Structures are given as C-alpha cells and as structure tokens.
Amino acid sequence: MITTSVRFVRTGTLMRAFSLLLAAGLSLSGCAERTAPVTAAARTEVLPLIPAPAQVERGEGRLQITAKTVVSVPPGDVPARDAANHLVELLRDARGLDLSVREEPVSSPASIRLQLDSKSPVAQAEGYALDVDAQGLRIRARDAAGLFYGAISAWQLASADAKHGAFEIPAVTIRDWPRFGWRGQLLDVARHFHDVDTVKHVIDAMAQHKLNVLHLHLTDDQGWRIEIKRYPKLTEIGAWRTPPGAGRHGTPQRYGGFYTQEQIRDLVAYAAERHITILPEIDMPGHAQAAVAAYPEEVGVTGERPAVAVDWGVNPYLFDTDERSMKFIEGVLDEVLELFPSPYIHIGGDEAVKDQWETSPAVRAQMRQLGVKDAHAMQGWFNAQLAKYLTSKGRRLIGWDEILEGGLPESASVMSWRGVEGAVAAAKLGHDVVLAPAGWMYLDNLQTDRSDEPNGRLAMLPLSRVYELDPVPAGLTADQARHVLGAQGALWSEYIPSSRHVDHALFPRLAAVAEVAWSPMAARSWDGFLARLPAQLQRYRALGIDYSDGAFAADIKIDGSSNKVSTNTVLNGGPTKIALGNQTGIGQIRYTIDGSEPTLKSSRYGAPFAVTLPVTVKAAVFTEDGQPLAAARSRHLDRDALLSVDTQGLRNCHDGGPLGLRVPLLPDMPGTDTPVYNVDLFYACWTYPQARLDGITGIRVDAVRLARNYGLAHDQSKVHQYPPSSPQGELEVLSGCDGEILAKVALPAGATLGEQFTLEAPLPPREGVHDLCLRFTAPIEGPLYAIGAVHLIEATAQSPPKR
Numbered sequence: 001m002i003t004t005s006v007r008f009v010r011t012g013t014l015m016r017a018f019s020l021l022l023a024a025g026l027s028l029s030g031c032a033e034r035t036a037p038v039t040a041a042a043r044t045e046v047l048p049l050i051p052a053p054a055q056v057e058r059g060e061g062r063l064q065i066t067a068k069t070v071v072s073v074p075p076g077d078v079p080a081r082d083a084a085n086h087l088v089e090l091l092r093d094a095r096g097l098d099l100s101v102r103e104e105p106v107s108s109p110a111s112i113r114l115q116l117d118s119k120s121p122v123a124q125a126e127g128y129a130l131d132v133d134a135q136g137l138r139i140r141a142r143d144a145a146g147l148f149y150g151a152i153s154a155w156q157l158a159s160a161d162a163k164h165g166a167f168e169i170p171a172v173t174i175r176d177w178p179r180f181g182w183r184g185q186l187l188d189v190a191r192h193f194h195d196v197d198t199v200k201h202v203i204d205a206m207a208q209h210k211l212n213v214l215h216l217h218l219t220d221d222q223g224w225r226i227e228i229k230r231y232p233k234l235t236e237i238g239a240w241r242t243p244p245g246a247g248r249h250g251t252p253q254r255y256g257g258f259y260t261q262e263q264i265r266d267l268v269a270y271a272a273e274r275h276i277t278i279l280p281e282i283d284m285p286g287h288a289q290a291a292v293a294a295y296p297e298e299v300g301v302t303g304e305r306p307a308v309a310v311d312w313g314v315n316p317y318l319f320d321t322d323e324r325s326m327k328f329i330e331g332v333l334d335e336v337l338e339l340f341p342s343p344y345i346h347i348g349g350d351e352a353v354k355d356q357w358e359t360s361p362a363v364r365a366q367m368r369q370l371g372v373k374d375a376h377a378m379q380g381w382f383n384a385q386l387a388k389y390l391t392s393k394g395r396r397l398i399g400w401d402e403i404l405e406g407g408l409p410e411s412a413s414v415m416s417w418r419g420v421e422g423a424v425a426a427a428k429l430g431h432d433v434v435l436a437p438a439g440w441m442y443l444d445n446l447q448t449d450r451s452d453e454p455n456g457r458l459a460m461l462p463l464s465r466v467y468e469l470d471p472v473p474a475g476l477t478a479d480q481a482r483h484v485l486g487a488q489g490a491l492w493s494e495y496i497p498s499s500r501h502v503d504h505a506l507f508p509r510l511a512a513v514a515e516v517a518w519s520p521m522a523a524r525s526w527d528g529f530l531a532r533l534p535a536q537l538q539r540y541r542a543l544g545i546d547y548s549d550g551a552f553a554a555d556i557k558i559d560g561s562s563n564k565v566s567t568n569t570v571l572n573g574g575p576t577k578i579a580l581g582n583q584t585g586i587g588q589i590r591y592t593i594d595g596s597e598p599t600l601k602s603s604r605y606g607a608p609f610a611v612t613l614p615v616t617v618k619a620a621v622f623t624e625d626g627q628p629l630a631a632a633r634s635r636h637l638d639r640d641a642l643l644s645v646d647t648q649g650l651r652n653c654h655d656g657g658p659l660g661l662r663v664p665l666l667p668d669m670p671g672t673d674t675p676v677y678n679v680d681l682f683y684a685c686w687t688y689p690q691a692r693l694d695g696i697t698g699i700r701v702d703a704v705r706l707a708r709n710y711g712l713a714h715d716q717s718k719v720h721q722y723p724p725s726s727p728q729g730e731l732e733v734l735s736g737c738d739g740e741i742l743a744k745v746a747l748p749a750g751a752t753l754g755e756q757f758t759l760e761a762p763l764p765p766r767e768g769v770h771d772l773c774l775r776f777t778a779p780i781e782g783p784l785y786a787i788g789a790v791h792l793i794e795a796t797a798q799s800p801p802k803r
Contacts, residue, residue, distance in 0.1 A: 046532055047170070047172065047532070048156055048157065048159075049153055049156050049157070050156070050532055050533070050536050051210060051515035051518035052519040052528065054176050054177055054519070054520055055176065057173040058172055059133055059171030059173065061134060061171045063133065063134065063169045064167075064168050065097070065158065065168070066166040067098065067166065070108045070112070071087070071099050071114075072084075072111055072112070073101060073104075073113075073115060074103065074104070077114075077116050079116050079148075080114040081103070082144070083114050083139070084101045084112075084114045085101055086274075087112070087155055088101055090151075090159070091155060091159075093542065094539065094542045095158060095159065095164050095165060095167060096165060112154065114140075115138075115139075115147075116141065116144070116147060117140040117142065120140040120142045121175060122142070122175050122176065123142060124177035125146075126145040126212075126275075127149075127177025128140065128147060128149055128174075128177075129141070129174070130153055130154060130173075132169050133171050144275070145212070146177075148274070150176075152207070153176065154169075155208075157172075159542065161627075162542070162627065178517070179517070180471060180484070180485065180487065180518070181485060182212075182434055182485040183213065183517035183518060184279070184488030185202070185211055185214060185215065185489045185490075185510065185513065186216075186217060186488060187202055187214065187491055187502075188490075189217060190219055190223045190225055191494045192497045192498075192668075193223060193225060193258070194493070196259065196266070196267065198499040198502060199216070199267055201499065202214065203270060203274060204543075206510075207274035208539070209510055209514035211488075213277055213486075215346065216279065219238075219287070219290060219291065220283055220289075221287050221290055221315045221711070222289075223238065223239055223308065224239050224291060226259055226264060226280070226336070227258060227260045227264075228331075228332050228336075230331050231331065234291060234294045234332075235258040236294070237294040237308070238290035238291055238308060239257060240255065240308060242255075243668035244666060244667055244753055245752075248666060248752070250670050250671070251666050251754075252668065261335070261339060264340075265339060268339065268340060279342050280339075280340045281347070282332060282333070282336060282345070282347060283348030283350075284319050284349070285318045285319040285379060285382055286314075287315070289306055289309040291319070292305070292306060292319075293307060299325045299329075301356040301357065301363065311709045313712055314711045314713040316355055316356055316711075316713065318357060320360075321363055321381075322362065330389055337395060344395065344396050344398045345396070345397060345398070346398050346399065346415070347386055348399060349379070349402050350400035350402045350417070351402070351713075352402065353713045354375035354376070366378075380406025381406070383397065383406065387409035387410075387411050387412050391411050398412065398413040398414070399414065400416075401418055401422025408426070413433065413485070414433045415436055415488075416435055416436065418438065419438070424475055426483070427476055427480045428476070428480055432483045434485050435471040435486070436487065439465075440461075440466055440468065441488065441490055443461065443489050443490060443509050444491055446458060446459075446460055447460070447462055447548055447550050448462065448551065449658070451646055451649075452550075452553075452633070453662065454504060455495040455501075455661075455663055455674075455676050456661075457495070457660070458659055460658070462551065463583075466512040466513060467512040467526055471486060471516060471517065472484050488513070489506075489509070489513040495664070498670070500546055500672045501672060503546040503547060504546065507540055507546075508536060508537065508540070508547055512529070538627065549630035549631060550583070551582070551583045551584050552583070552584055553582060553633050554580050554581070554619035554621055555583075556578065556635040557578070557581075558579070558637075562690075564689050568692040568769055570613070571639070571642055572694075576611050576612070576637070577610050577611070578610075578617055580619050586629070587623060587624075588624060589604070589605040589619050589621050590619065590621075591618060591619040592619075593615050593616070593617055596618070597618060597620075597632055598620040613638055614636070614639075615636075615637050615638075616635070617634070617637065619633055620632040620633075643696075644790065645790050647789065649689075650687060650787060653680075653683055653685035653773055654737070659686075660679065661679050661680075662677065662679075663786070664676055665677075665706070667707055675756070677788060678786070679706070679784060682719050683775075684720075684777075684778070685720075686774045686787055687772070688772040690771065691769065691770055692768075692769050692792075693767060693770055693792075696763055696766070696792045696794060697762060697763060698760060699763055699772075699790065699793065700790075700791040701731060701759045701787055701789075701791075702756070702787065703757055703785060703788065704755065704786050706753065706784040706786050707784065708782070720780075721780050722775050722777040725744070727779075728747050728748075729746075729776060729778030730747060731744070731747060731774065731776055732774070733761065735766070735771075735772065736770065736771050737775075742763050742766075745759045745761040747778055747785070751783055756788070
C-alpha cells in the first residue's frame with residue numbers, strides 16, 4: 001500500500017484452476033519462465049509460505065545464500081531499495097546474516113535482485129514475481145507494495161528453520177497477488193491502552209503476514225486515546241479512569257494513556273514504510289462516555305458530567321445531535337484527517353443505545369423539525385452529516401453494520417461484525433463492505449477450552465474456525481461480490497491488558513487471517529496450512545513474538561467416554577488410563593510419568609496407557625522432524641485432584657455449556673499471571689457436573705469477589721437475583737439446579753474487590769452421581785462473586801468440614 005493512497009479493491013481474476021496447494025508441491029501450466037521439471041523430492045517438500053501464493057511452480061536444484069551473497073537494486077530504484085533494506089533487516093534478525101544492499105545496473109551471478117518492473121509478469125496491484133534458480137533470486141513487481149511482499153516471501157523461504165548462517169532456497173517460480181485489497185487487523189487501544197512500541201510490534205507482524213490495514217480503535221467509553229489540540233480535555237480527562245479495586249494487587253489508582261499527535265504521525269509513517277494504512281476509528285454517536293466526561297456541556301445530551309467508564313459493554317452516553325455538538329465533532333475530525341491519510345475514516349456507529357435521545361426534549365424537537373420518524377432514523381441523519389463532511393474533505397465514511405438500520409449515506413461503506421448478514425445487505429444495496437464477523441474474526445475469544453488459557457471471551461474461536469471464513473458470502477451475485485473490499489481480524493481489549501496478551505491472542509491466528517484475506521480459495525487447504533505453520537512458529541520465536549501454542553499443546557485426560565464419567569470410574573476403583581491429544585491433531589506427543597520434562601527421547605504417545613495413582617503426567621508436542629510445536633503441559637492425578645473441578649471444568653447451570661467470560665482478578669491488573677474466573681453475567685450459578693457423592697461429607701469452594709463492571713444497557717433486567725437469607729447473601733449448594741438445597745454458607749461481610757476466600761460446608765450423606773449446582777445469593781448491585789475451584793471432601797479427609 002502506497003503511503004498516501006490505498007486501493008481497496010479486489011485485485012485480479014482468481015486463477016482457481018491453476019493455483020496449487022503448497023504442501024502438495026504440484027506444478028501448474030501457463031506460468032511464465034518455467035523452471036526445470038520437478039523431482040520427486042521437490043514435490044514432497046513444503047514451501048513455508050504464509051499466506052499461500054496464487055501460483056507456484058517448483059524447479060530443480062537449490063540456491064545457496066551466504067554472507068557473501070550480493071543484494072542488489074537498479075540505480076535510483078527507491079522502492080526496490082526500501083524493500084531490499086527490509087529483507088536484509090529480516091535476514092539479519094532471523095539468520096544472523098549481515099548482508100548489504102548495492103545499486104547495480106544488472107544483477108550479479110547468484111545474487112538477490114529486486115527491481116521495479118513495468119513489464120513484470122504479474123500485473124495485479126500489490127503482486128510480485130519471484131524466481132529462484134542457479135542464477136539467483138529475483139523479485140520483480142509493478143508497484144512498491146508488490147516488491148515489499150516479494151521480499152517478505154523471500155524472507156519466509158529463508159527462515160523456515162531455527163538455524164543461523166548460510167542457507168539454501170529451492171528453485172521455484174512464484175506469481176502472486178492478493179485476492180483482496182483490504183487485509184486488516186483491528187487493535188483496540190481504548191479499553192486498555194497499548195503503548196507505541198506495542199503498536200509498532202503489531203505493525204511489524206502485520207507486514208510479515210502481508211496485511212495492509214491497521215484499524216486503530218482510538219476512542220470509547222473507557223478512554224480517549226488521541227490528542228486533539230483544540231479540545232485538550234479529551235485527553236486530560238477522557239484518557240484516564242479510576243480502576244475498580246484501585247490500589248489492590250498492583251492495580252494503579254489512575255489508569256490510562258494516550259498518543260500525542262507527534263506519536264500518531266510517527267506510527268502512520270512507520271506503518272506506511274511497511275505498506276500499511278492506519279484506519280482511525282472515532283466512535284460515535286455511542287461509546288461516547290469518555291468524550292462526554294471531558295466536555296459534557298459541548299457534546300453531552302444531558303449536560304451532566306459522568307466519570308470515564310470502567311464498565312465494559314454497552315453504556316448509555318451518546319453525542320448530542322445539536323449544532324454545537326456537530327461542530328465539536330467536525331473539529332475533532334479536522335485534526336484526525338490531518339494526522340491520518342487513510343481514504344476511509346471509521347465512525348463506529350455500533351451499540352448506540354438511544355435512551356438519552358429518546359428522553360431528551362431538545363433531541364425529540366429536532367427530530368420533529370427534521371421529519372425523522374424515530375431514534376434509529378436519527379442516527380441515520382447523524383451519519384449522513386458525517387458522511388457529507390468527510391466527502392467534502394475527500395474521505396469516505398465506514399462504520400459497523402448497525403449503521404444500516406437508520407438508512408445509509410450513498411458514499412458509506414459497512415464493516416460487518418454481527419455475522420455476514422450486514423455485508424450481504426450492504427453489498428446488495430451497492431455499498432462496499434469489509435468482513436470482520438465475530439464468529440470467525442474476533443480474536444479476543446479464547447482459542448481453546450484449556451484451563452491454562454488467560455482471560456477472554458469463552459465463545460471459543462479455534463485456529464481452524466478463523467481459517468474457514470470465505471470473505472465473499474454465499475448469496476451474492478458476481479456484481480455484488482465486487483463490493484467486498486476484503487476482511488480483517490478484530491482484537492478488542494477489555495480482556496487484553498498487556499502486550500503479552502496481545503501476542504497470545506493474535507498469534508498464530510493472525511496467520512489464518514492473512515491467508516483468508518490474501519490467498520485465492522483454490523490455494524487454501526487446512527492440511528496445507530498446518531503443514532506450513534511450524535515454520536511460521538519458528539519465525540515467531542526468532543522475532544520474539546510470544547504466541548499461543550494452545551492449538552498444539554497436549555491435552556491430558558483420563559480415558560473414557562467423557563472425562564467426568566471416566567474420573568468416577570477411577571474413584572470407584574477402576575483402572576486409570578491416560579489419553580493424550582491436541583486441538584489440531586498434528587505433531588508427535590512425547591510424555592513422561594516420572595516427573596521429568598519430556599524430550600524427543602521420551603515415550604511417544606500412540607494409544608491410551610495405564611498409570612497408577614498418584615502420578616504426574618507431562619507431555620510435549622513436536623513436529624515429525626523434531627521441532628517444538630508446544631511447550632510441555634503437566635497434570636497431577638491423585639484422589640484429591642479427581643474430586644476437584646477448576647473454574648474451566650464448571651458448566652453453565654441453564655444449558656450445560658460454557659459460561660460467557662473468563663475474567664481476571666481485577667480488570668486493570670498489570671502483568672499476565674493473574675488468576676482467572678469463568679462467569680455468567682446473568683446467573684451467579686455454576687454446575688459441578690456428574691459429582692460422585694459416595695462417601696462425600698463436605699464441600700470446599702475457592703471463591704472471589706470480582707468487579708461487576710459491565711454495561712448491559714437494556715439487558716440489565718436479565719440479571720437474575722437468587723433470594724438471599726441475609727443482607728450479604730450466601731453460597732448455596734443444590735442437588736441439580738432445581739433440586740433441594742444440600743448446604744448453605746454465609747458469604748463474608750465486606751465488599752473488597754479482588755478478595756479471595758474459601759467457603760466450606762458439610763454435605764448430607766448421598767450416594768450415586770449427581771450434578772451439583774452452586775449459586776450465590778449476594779445482591780446483584782454489589783460485587784460479582786465467582787468460583788476458582790470446587791473440592792469434594794471425603795470422610796477420610798484429615799480436616800473435617802466446617803461451617
């Protein structure tokens with residue numbers, strides 16, 4: 001993407017019949033400058049490229065790159081020099097090779113050559129031609145972005161292993177271009193502020209995945225993150241909040257931050273050097289509480305000053321619709337437009353609860369004057385004013401799919417997040433669309449159902465699900481499909497407080513996002529993607545990216561039809577057999593049962609194996625050629641462990657499924673090692689499934705008081721209050737959620753957030769297997785109570801249960 005402009009268009013006709021799966025090593029016809037016939041060995045070698053290129057033909061032989069290899073560009077070819085410099089920098093980081101770039105009229109033998117070429121065999125925007133043979137490695141493109149992406153592919157070919165120094169690249173002919181012109185990733189810096197270094201870290205990683213739009217979510221109820229010089233209170237007041245539980249467990253008394261305009265200019269330039277455009281989002285009319293807190297009389301509907309929000313979710317504050325507010329917004333946008341050259345400006349438009357407008361006499365009078373029928377149509381009018389203003393400045397409005405509900409300005413584009421339906425509706429109306437559907441692209445959702453996952457949304461989004469998305473929804477005609485600009489991932493930061501959390505959530509799923517947005521469908525294959533992914537993980541390690549290995553990590557379970565049923569079998573004296581596996585089903589699993597760390601010399605898992613309790617099982621996962629895929633995981637099994645369930649093992653009381661959120665001890669705690677708790681915001685109720693109660697005399701519950709910091713808007717009435725027996729409430733244990741109460745224990749007095757405590761109670765004698773329902777009767781206006789673990793106590797336990 002060129003610094004000052006971006007072509008957000010679909011790029012080229014897909015060569016579906018001729019594209020190939022990289023892992024299969026197949027050749028194709030019609031490719032310019034064919035190489036020699038492919039040997040059997042070459043056919044089986046996986047080309048380690050992500051995203052998969054449009055066309056590949058394998059050659060015979062290999063090219064050696066050493067410290068003496070020349071990297072050259074034509075004299076005066078600035079785009080080639082820039083791309084070459086980036087390639088040299090990546091090779092230095094990945095392989096420790098310190099190559100230099102020279103200007104030469106013609107390429108030297110066996111050299112790396114990059115050049116801008118108006119006759120490059122790839123005519124599509126951002127496309128490139130890459131050729132490797134005995135004569136050298138050559139990258140040609142018709143634009144600067146194409147040269148850059150060719151350099152990225154060259155680096156990927158060179159960085160498939162963990163070695164340093166000289167290396168060899170197989171002979172290959174690549175003709176590649178992106179399927180879509182918009183290949184993006186959203187980074188939310190409003191809910192939790194991420195500093196300039198973290199944003200640059202994300203930009204670097206995006207460039208290495210051939211992504212080209214960083215959607216920077218700069219404002220929301222919980223913080224205003226961009227300096228606006230004519231309205232200094234937006235950052236003096238709006239960029240800071242007082243966290244729930246301030247002062248406890250390292251939580252600061254004042255949380256926040258913002259980017260100065262100089263820092264924004266630096267980020268924009270840094271991204272542009274990597275052919276990435278930064279798309280700014282200034283949320284309106286909803287998600288406006290931080291702005292209203294800063295300037296209540298200028299932009300607020302009521303004129304009253306709220307605090308900057310600490311509640312995630314949907315809050316009631318809107319921008320006003322009068323002339324003063326609209327002029328304020330235009331003043332903000334004037335400075336935003338000066339800082340960001342993006343042709344699009346994102347205005348949010350989502351989750352705008354209209355209560356304040358509907359109860360405001362002034363807004364209602366304005367609606368009558370304008371002939372606007374309802375508050376949804378009023379948002380349509382509001383958006384139309386913004387679209388008109390942006391069009392007058394040579395820019396275009398884009399917003400979340402809710403902007404369809406009040407009528408869409410002709411020039412507006414839609415980003416579809418509530419599934420793909422918004423994209424379909426907008427495209428059928430003739431509007432350009434970007435696909436960012438939550439069910440495929442919301443990367444703050446947890447990747448696995450493992451207990452060692454950090455905080456996030458419990459609607460699991462595995463790597464395979466991200467990879468499944470086709471950005472062109474079914475049901476669109478060819479003409480309508482041309483309105484699909486592309487796709488992007490989204491990383492909302494309510495539960496992403498640190499750079500470590502950013503890496504864990506983004507990687508390796510960003511690789512799947514990249515392939516979804518770049519590669520033609522015919523070049524995509526889940527098995528091929530998995531075959532190429534180990535090389536990508538190696539690059540992450542070399543570049544210091546703290547990626548999640550959860551998709552490959554070993555799951556250690558007691559063998560049986562379900563983990564709980566098999567646990568009860570063992571408790572009844574049955575045999576203990578251990579089953580190992582992982583989410584993706586790839587890799588070799590090596591394990592130990594003697595407490596030692598598993599290595600390639602440890603036993604390889606093939607089938608469930610018998611153990612004698614107590615035992616500690618450790619398992620690590622490796623590729624078939626011995627490279628690490630996932631760090632070792634450990635599970636200790638004894639009788640106490642089998643009688644316990646952690647927060648991940650508890651289920652929803654109402655449908656038996658997972659709960660909604662995994663939340664940290666406090667919302668703004670620093671660091672990454674905070675305890676986490678699975679909660680349902682509407683029901684303070686958990687099920688311990690299939691509890692074996694023979695010989696059980698008591699129950700012990702590790703509990704906690706959490707912040708109830710959730711803006712639920714019209715859903716607040718759905719929060720269920722269980723009837724208490726005392727002002728502070730109790731923990732009740734029931735036989736099934738509709739059964740009799742087996743135990744009740746009072747909650748400790750007080751309301752200190754982040755306080756962890758243990759509750760114990762006796763249980764009446766009962767035999768057999770039962771679901772136990774655990775629920776809190778505390779007032780719903782106070783803290784949110786949660787459970788870290790539940791332990792059943794047998795009669796033989798050393799310490800008797802107590803009230």
